[in-house]
Amino acid sequence: MKISKVKNVKTPNRGTPESAGIDFYVPDGIIASLAPGQSCLIPSGIKANVPPGHALVAFNKSGVAVKKNLYVGACVVDEDYQGEIHINLTNVGEKTVEISPGEKIIQFVLLPVFYDTIEEVGLEDLYEEETVRGAGGFGSTGEK
Numbered sequence: 001m002k003i004s005k006v007k008n009v010k011t012p013n014r015g016t017p018e019s020a021g022i023d024f025y026v027p028d029g030i031i032a033s034l035a036p037g038q039s040c041l042i043p044s045g046i047k048a049n050v051p052p053g054h055a056l057v058a059f060n061k062s063g064v065a066v067k068k069n070l071y072v073g074a075c076v077v078d079e080d081y082q083g084e085i086h087i088n089l090t091n092v093g094e095k096t097v098e099i100s101p102g103e104k105i106i107q108f109v110l111l112p113v114f115y116d117t118i119e120e121v122g123l124e125d126l127y128e129e130e131t132v133r134g135a136g137g138f139g140s141t142g143e144k
Contacts, residue, residue, distance in 0.1 A: 007045030069093025
């Protein structure tokens with residue numbers, strides 16, 4: 001995947017050759033302080049040419065999620081998006097969190113996308129057969 005920097009920022013990379021996630025860093029000059037419950041949108045300083053049939057999907061970095069209580073939102077970068085990638089973070093903890101330049105903050109995974117057509121049908125035509133699970137959710141498969 002081709003990328004270009006539009007800000008002074010460390011080049012995204014994988015922690016190991018087998019890491020699924022591509023680590024993104026906070027660009028120089030970006031400093032944020034997030035109070036509990038507060039969200040922010042950080043410009044990554046990166047543009048990416050996402051390959052056809054793929055999307056970049058943002059995931060939490062385990063250390064950032066556990067140690068700083070920062071969770072990612074607005075997770076999908078589509079293949080036809082050509083702007084600067086932004087990082088949406090929310091402080092779900094109870095303390096104010098500082099975000100500093102050069103910090104490894106989020107990871108993106110390049111995933112294949114299946115482009116199916118959407119066809120609206122009547123509810124009676126939606127499923128060919130009823131499954132054992134049916135509409136059960138939210139822990140229903142563990143109930144006996």
